Amino acid sequence: MTYKYNKVYLQDSSTVSGPYEKEGPLGSKFDKTYDNLYNGEKTWEKAEAKLLQESIDILLSKTNKTKNDIDLIISGDLLNQVTSSSYAVSKYDRPFLGVYSACASNVEGMIIASTMIDSGKIDNCIVSTSSHNMSSEKQFRNPTEYGAPKPDTATFTSTGGASCLLTNEKTDIRIESTTIGTVVDLGQNDPLNMGAVMAPAAADTIYKHLATLNRNVNYYDLILTGDLGTYGKQILIDYMISEYGIDIKNNYNDMGTMLYDLDKQKQVKAGGSGPVCSALVLYSQIIPMLKKKQIKRVLIVATGALFSPTFVYQHENINAISHAVSLEAI
Amino acid sequence: MTYKYNKVYLQDSSTVSGPYEKEGPLGSKFDKTYDNLYNGEKTWEKAEAKLLQESIDILLSKTNKTKNDIDLIISGDLLNQVTSSSYAVSKYDRPFLGVYSACASNVEGMIIASTMIDSGKIDNCIVSTSSHNMSSEKQFRNPTEYGAPKPDTATFTSTGGASCLLTNEKTDIRIESTTIGTVVDLGQNDPLNMGAVMAPAAADTIYKHLATLNRNVNYYDLILTGDLGTYGKQILIDYMISEYGIDIKNNYNDMGTMLYDLDKQKQVKAGGSGPVCSALVLYSQIIPMLKKKQIKRVLIVATGALFSPTFVYQHENINAISHAVSLEAI
Numbered sequence: 001m002t003y004k005y006n007k008v009y010l011q012d013s014s015t016v017s018g019p020y021e022k023e024g025p026l027g028s029k030f031d032k033t034y035d036n037l038y039n040g041e042k043t044w045e046k047a048e049a050k051l052l053q054e055s056i057d058i059l060l061s062k063t064n065k066t067k068n069d070i071d072l073i074i075s076g077d078l079l080n081q082v083t084s085s086s087y088a089v090s091k092y093d094r095p096f097l098g099v100y101s102a103c104a105s106n107v108e109g110m111i112i113a114s115t116m117i118d119s120g121k122i123d124n125c126i127v128s129t130s131s132h133n134m135s136s137e138k139q140f141r142n143p144t145e146y147g148a149p150k151p152d153t154a155t156f157t158s159t160g161g162a163s164c165l166l167t168n169e170k171t172d173i174r175i176e177s178t179t180i181g182t183v184v185d186l187g188q189n190d191p192l193n194m195g196a197v198m199a200p201a202a203a204d205t206i207y208k209h210l211a212t213l214n215r216n217v218n219y220y221d222l223i224l225t226g227d228l229g230t231y232g233k234q235i236l237i238d239y240m241i242s243e244y245g246i247d248i249k250n251n252y253n254d255m256g257t258m259l260y261d262l263d264k265q266k267q268v269k270a271g272g273s274g275p276v277c278s279a280l281v282l283y284s285q286i287i288p289m290l291k292k293k294q295i296k297r298v299l300i301v302a303t304g305a306l307f308s309p310t311f312v313y314q315h316e317n318i319n320a321i322s323h324a325v326s327l328e329a330i
Numbered sequence: 331m332t333y334k335y336n337k338v339y340l341q342d343s344s345t346v347s348g349p350y351e352k353e354g355p356l357g358s359k360f361d362k363t364y365d366n367l368y369n370g371e372k373t374w375e376k377a378e379a380k381l382l383q384e385s386i387d388i389l390l391s392k393t394n395k396t397k398n399d400i401d402l403i404i405s406g407d408l409l410n411q412v413t414s415s416s417y418a419v420s421k422y423d424r425p426f427l428g429v430y431s432a433c434a435s436n437v438e439g440m441i442i443a444s445t446m447i448d449s450g451k452i453d454n455c456i457v458s459t460s461s462h463n464m465s466s467e468k469q470f471r472n473p474t475e476y477g478a479p480k481p482d483t484a485t486f487t488s489t490g491g492a493s494c495l496l497t498n499e500k501t502d503i504r505i506e507s508t509t510i511g512t513v514v515d516l517g518q519n520d521p522l523n524m525g526a527v528m529a530p531a532a533a534d535t536i537y538k539h540l541a542t543l544n545r546n547v548n549y550y551d552l553i554l555t556g557d558l559g560t561y562g563k564q565i566l567i568d569y570m571i572s573e574y575g576i577d578i579k580n581n582y583n584d585m586g587t588m589l590y591d592l593d594k595q596k597q598v599k600a601g602g603s604g605p606v607c608s609a610l611v612l613y614s615q616i617i618p619m620l621k622k623k624q625i626k627r628v629l630i631v632a633t634g635a636l637f638s639p640t641f642v643y644q645h646e647n648i649n650a651i652s653h654a655v656s657l658e659a660i
Contacts, residue, residue, distance in 0.1 A: 001402055001425035003451045043644050072331055072510065080410040082430045083638040086513050090649050095331035095510035097438055098636075098651075100412045100428040108427055112442055119449030121333045139640075180402065180425035183416050306428075308413040310469075314373050319420050321428075 001180040002212040005118040008175040010327065011165040013283035014059040016051045018133065018159025020268065021280060024260040029284035030160075031058045037134050037159060045079060046087075048132035051161030051276075052077065053088040056128060059163045067092045070165075071122035074098075074113050076105030077130045077275060078157070080139060084130045088161075094126075102304030103198075103227055104181070105129055105275045106162070107323040111178040113166045114325075124167040131274025133159045140191070140309055153193040155229045156268035158259060162279035172330060173290050176297075179209040179324040183306065189317045191307055195232020195256075195270060198303035201320035202228065202236055206301055207244045209324050217246055220326075221295040224286065226278025226302050227256030229270030255281040278302050290329040298327045331510040332542040335448040338505040340657065341495040343613035344389040346381045348463065348489025350598065351610060354590040359614035360490075361388045367464050367489060375409060376417075378462035381491030381606075382407065383418035386458060389493045397422045400495075401452035404428075404443050406435030407460045407605060408487070410469060414460045418491075424456075432634030433528075433557055434511070435459055435605045436492070437653040441508040443496045444655075454497040461604025463487045470521070470639055483523040485559045486598035488589060492609035502660060503620050506627075509539040509654040513636065519647045521637055525562020525586075525600060528633035531650035532558065532566055536631055537574045539654050547578055550656075551625040554616065556608025556632050557586030559600030585611040608632050620659040628657045 015030040022033035032054060041047040052075065060067065073092065075085035076099040089096050101108040106129040113125035136157035166175065184201040202225045210217060217223070228236055233254040240246045255278040256271035282300060289295050306319040345360040352363035362384060371377040382405065390397065403422065405415035406429040419426050431438040436459040443455035466487035496505065514531040532555045540547060547553070558566055563584040570576045585608040586601035612630060619625050636649040 001452065045638075045640055045644065046646075076430075079638070080640070081432065081636060081638045083636065083641055086636040086649055086651070087641065087646070090513040090515045093512050096513050096651060097442070097510060098430040100406075100430050102411065112427070115449060115451055116445055119445060119451075121445055121449075122331065180427060182423050183420040183426050185420045306411060306413065306416040308375075308409070308411045308417075310375055310410070311413055311417065314375065316376075316417070319416055321416070321426065 002177060002209055004177045005114050005175050007168050008114045008117045009167055009169060009171040010173045010175060011167045011171050012059060012062045013164035013287055014055045014062060015280050015283050016054045016161045017280060021158055021160055021259060024265065026259060026284045044132055044135040044138060048130050048135050049084045049087040052084050052128055052130035055161035055163040056126060059126060059165055063165050067094060070094050070124060070126055072125040073128065074109040074125060075128035076100050076109060078136055085128065101321050101323060102306055103273055103275045104302035104304035104321055104323045106279045107300060107302035107325050110325050111180060111323060114175045114178055117166055117168050124165060126163055126165055128163040129275040129279050130161040131157050131276040133157045136274060150269060151192050152269055153195060153231045154269045155194055155227065155256060155271050155273035157274040158272040158277040158280065160276040160280050162276050162283055164283065174328050174330050176326040176328040177213065179205055181205040181322040183319050183321050185317050185319045187317055189312060191312055194273060194305045195228040196235055197305045197318045198320040199228055199232045199235040199239055201322040202301050202303045203239045203243060205322040205324050217248055220251060220297045220299045223248055223252045223299045223301065225254045227271065227273040228254045228303060229256045231270050233257060290327060293329050296329045300325050300327065332507060332539055334507045335444050335505050337498050338444045338447045339497055339499060339501040340503045340505060341497045341501050342389060342392045343494035343617055344385045344392060345610050345613050346384045346491045347610060351488055351490055351589060353595065356589060356614045374462055374465040374468060378414045378460050378465050379417040382414050382458055382460035385491035385493040386456060389456060389495055393495050397424060400424050400454060400456055402455040403458065404439040404455060405458035406430050406439055408466055431651050431653060432636055433603055433605045434632035434634035434651055434653045436609045437630060437632035437655050440655050441510060441653060444505045444508055447496055447498050454495060456493055456495055458493040459605040459609050460491040461487050461606040463489045466604060480599060481522050482599055483525060483561045484599045485524055485557060485586060485601050485603035487604040488602040488607040488610065490606040490610050492606050492613055494613065504658050504660050506656040506658040507543065509535055511535040511652040513649050513651050515647050515649045517647055519642060521642060524603060524635045525558040526565055527635045527648045528650040529558055529562045529565040529569055531652040532631050532633045533569045533573060535652040535654050547576055550581060550627045550629045553578055553582045553629045553631065555584045557601060557603040558584045558633060559586045561600050563587060620657060623659050626659045630655050
């Protein structure tokens with residue numbers, strides 16, 4: 001399901017990261033960073049909610065707005081009951097919609113916000129997300145046994161909060177179109193190889209996006225998935241050729257492989273994950289390139305593994321979904 | 331945040347319930363019912379996903395549509411990772427958005443769907459939800475100790491799946507307007523008194539809805555909250571008078587008190603809850619009254635307690651949110 005928009009713009013964005021992301025190649029580009037995973041809070045969950053809340057505070061400051069100027073906040077995260085989002089936004093007293101597409105939640109939020117702005121229902125919307133390495137480990141992989149090695153295909157949940165302000169006021173970046181993805185089940189059930197779980201969902205969404213808009217893969221200066229990691233990235237490249245005859249490798253990268261120095265930061269294995277991973281890369285690295293017109297058209301293809309520990313214990317497959325947003329420098 | 335719509339209609343709806351709901355006063359009105367909580371599945375989680383999926387199948391059959399006629403499915407439920415929704419929709423291969431507002435998830439879905447239809451982006455959308463008494467008990471209250479009595483203020487998570495088809499094709503019921511609620515924190519932290527947690531959120535949304543549209547409480551033939559239960563219902567009536575000077579009691583009821591026979595079904599305590607509770611009452615009892623023009627205007631005020639067991643263990647309050655949708659017989 002692909003829509004084009006006439007009057008939706010990205011005004012600004014904000015990023016707050018944890019220590020591992022600070023040490024990565026984009027570390028100096030974040031608005032705020034922390035040297036430890038607690039960032040002044042007593043629990044990982046509260047730490048995560050604070051990262052998200054700080055990203056909203058920074059965004060309000062950067063855009064010179066107060067909370068009362070904001071029509072709507074849409075946010076999603078990995079915590080059960082989307083708690084990081086709902087606790088973080090409780091201090092703003094603004095209308096709120098919680099969303100869940102796992103690591104594709106941020107783009108789901110951007111799609112809903114764009115549709116509401118384009119339809120004239122609202123003037124602007126903050127879209128937020130967060131994830132936290134330890135709150136995710138605790139929730140999804142508890143008990144994590146000491147000494148149990150993870151395979152190289154495992155990814156590393158990123159720590160941070162990130163927000164953007166979408167608006168009907170013209171800026172230098174517009175939301176050109178979006179594609180809502182389909183839940184894909186290709187029989188994968190390994191929670192330590194999410195790249196393989198999500199690659200077919202990304203392929204499905206990229207193909208439908210290009211086909212619906214009758215676009216060649218070279219229409220975009222960059223196609224970026226997030227967050228497949230090094231193994232999932234190669235699976236996607238191969239799968240796009242074998243399944244659709246489309247060669248994406250010339251203008252394609254995966255945001256999960258861009259957040260860390262994979263050669264030095266060995267603990268991240270195949271790369272970053274968590275909904276904030278692609279948001280941190282997009283807002284700190286890609287948006288500035290669009291603003292400087294170094295690139296003109298980017299397709300962001302967020303990928304989410306709809307991983308339920310309960311269902312995996314019950315021998316069910318892990319489903320995946322991918323949502324896409326096309327950003328254009330103007 | 332309140333919007334009015336010009337061309338959004340409810341075409342039909344569907345309901346599948348578990349055994350407790352079947353025994354209640356609306357039992358004979360559901361499309362399908364089960365006599366036990368497993369409904370042929372091996373786990374409670376799979377049972378819940380099946381209830382949701384069957385409600386979609388029944389809705390497609392009632393509206394004489396195939397899955398390929400559907401532009402979008404929006405669904406939310408209480409299971410972590412919104413798993414009941416994402417597993418249930420995986421068989422339809424349709425664009426999907428997962429949402430989370432706890433027991434207000436169904437109305438959040440109706441709001442997003444209505445905005446997309448009204449803007450012309452899509453022609454129709456299935457909005458679904460589910461909940462399951464035992465999957466909820468297991469997830470939110472495990473370990474549930476034998477012999478530990480619940481207080482009378484506790485509510486009972488309803489079991490079922492429910493769906494509706496919203497469309498731009500004119501029918502006899504239109505989605506007239508909606509209001510997106512705000513996360514409200516009034517210092518409540520008792521997970522066995524959710525009515526008290528949610529009543530202020532419902533009051534806030536009702537007040538903003540009426541004030542924004544400049545409507546008197548008597549504009550509506552019925553105002554229905556869901557799911558405050560008997561205690562929360564009285565709190566809301568009192569709170570609306572004390573806080574806003576608005577007396578709602580003449581045309582007000584709570585859907586959590588309508589699903590069961592509270593005198594006979596003592597195990598439900600203060601009433602039903604879970605996102606399917608208000609959906610089952612709305613689709614089986616209220617929609618038929620609108621179709622027969624026994625009532626003309628209804629305001630559905632779904633209430634969600636954003637209850638995170640993890641945050642409650644950490645001595646945080648339970649936040650709440652409430653979203654409203656106005657339905658009109660035409």
